[in-house]
Amino acid sequence: MEFSMSADSQAKQMAVQMIEYLKSKILRDDNVEILLDTSLVASGMIDSFALIDILLQLEKVTQRKISPGKVSPRDMDTVTLMLITAERVGKPRP
């Protein structure tokens, strides 16, 4: 599945919201730099506990219900991957 950040302003908006959330609620450090492709899980920046909060936030931001069994930590390694995952396995909320 192709996912183009620049072409999709809605996706861009969602990415910004996710990055803000990661900085303020997960890492609690507004000065840390998170880009769309910054590795979060593999780099050890976030752990599996935080992943659950992130997934719940991802559901809110994307307005999609994401089945827990369908997501692996690898799918959540970067903000781009998170949004692709939500698109791939999430079901639109009614």
Add this chain to the structure above:
Amino acid sequence: MPFLSPLPLVAIFLTWLAVRYTPARQARHAIVLLASGIFYYSVGGSFIVILALSIVFNFYWGDLLRRTSSTPLLFTGIAVNIGLLSTFKYLPQLAQPWANLSPTAAQIAALVLPVGISFWTFQGLSYLFDQYRGEELDPTLLEFAIYIAFAPTVLSGPISRLSELLPQLRSSERAGWSDLARGTQQMWVGIWMISLGRLLGSGVPAEGVTWAFDRSAGLGFFEVWLLLIGYGFQIFFDFAGYSRLVIGLAAGFAIQLQENFDRPFLSLTPTTFWQRWHMSLSFWIRDYLFMPLAMVRGDLWWRNGVLVLSMAVFGLWHQASWLFLLWGVYQGTLLVLHRFWQQFAKRRKLVVPDLLSWLLTYVVISLGWILFRSQDLPQARALLGAALNPWARATVSLPASFVWLVLLTAAGYFSWCWLSERLEGRSSLNWIPVEGRFSFYALTSYLVVFYRSSVESFIYFRF
């Protein structure tokens, strides 16, 4: 050690030559699978039939899941795999108390564990999960059979993922002499580590960790802690060494396996420890058990409960016993307590010095070895009593050779870690000429293996 007698070593080299000089990829795969099959048969005998059935079932079931992504099908697949594992691993243990009362129970209790079943069953399960999750995996039966039965990993892991192995199997590049040299070097390091683990187990001349555990009832506070440090290093060198050997063997065939250990005894928190110890199982539990269950509810109590449950499963993966269950629950509780502490420290802006953090982690992890290693609950209780009571006096003294062996091993290990961190980016022993390194590994391994007539078998084979 199945890989290290002359016949398997010659067979490995012949297989390598055949793979090296066979141009067609399919033919290379067939050679690897045939060699793996012969290897498994030589160790596990007729259990190769169980392995083959597991391969065929998981392959076709995974294919079905890929096409349907059906939850009931996933659960059926899980049930079949867990059922197979339980039949051989857990039922005999459960039937043991009734073995004298019922012939059926006696037959069940006498069932032998197919070697490596805990490892390859988990690999099969991860494939089913990945297919259900919609990962782009389309192995052929031959590729999938290699993934499950690959000779280096089939006995004791590391537990691989098909997503990591498949691109390597499909690579057009063949194993070269440089791969063989790199792999052989890693194998030597592994053999050396295993030798050191065995030395700790059997002792010099004859009083090692095994000897001390057999006399644990008479040990005092200091003796128990020395024993726990010794056992921690024994199991680390034994399993991490075996993993290194296996990773080296696979590297010879140009297959890069997942690391299984990453200097775990330097961890500053229990959470970090579990990201560095038996990583392939730890990450398996995280990805396929903890994460899906934890995400069912957002509540903190649920998440903590699932964490403890996941670690309990981690413990039971080793064996169905109260001690392993307690060990898992203990590790899960440590992880939960660490989470609470992290949040508390963050709120209060507390900073714990690294040295204190390391010491606390090392102490609580070492304490857990009591549950991991004890034969029964009374032994664990006695050891815990002594470990937690600084005034506990010994009635059995540990020989000076054991004390020195443990202290020197610990000093050597931590010095090596300190040195390797300072030689950033460079492998710590690479500054020594290759001849020197190989001579050192060979000499020490020879001394340990041949000096001791009775050596313990690899600890993780029984799991």
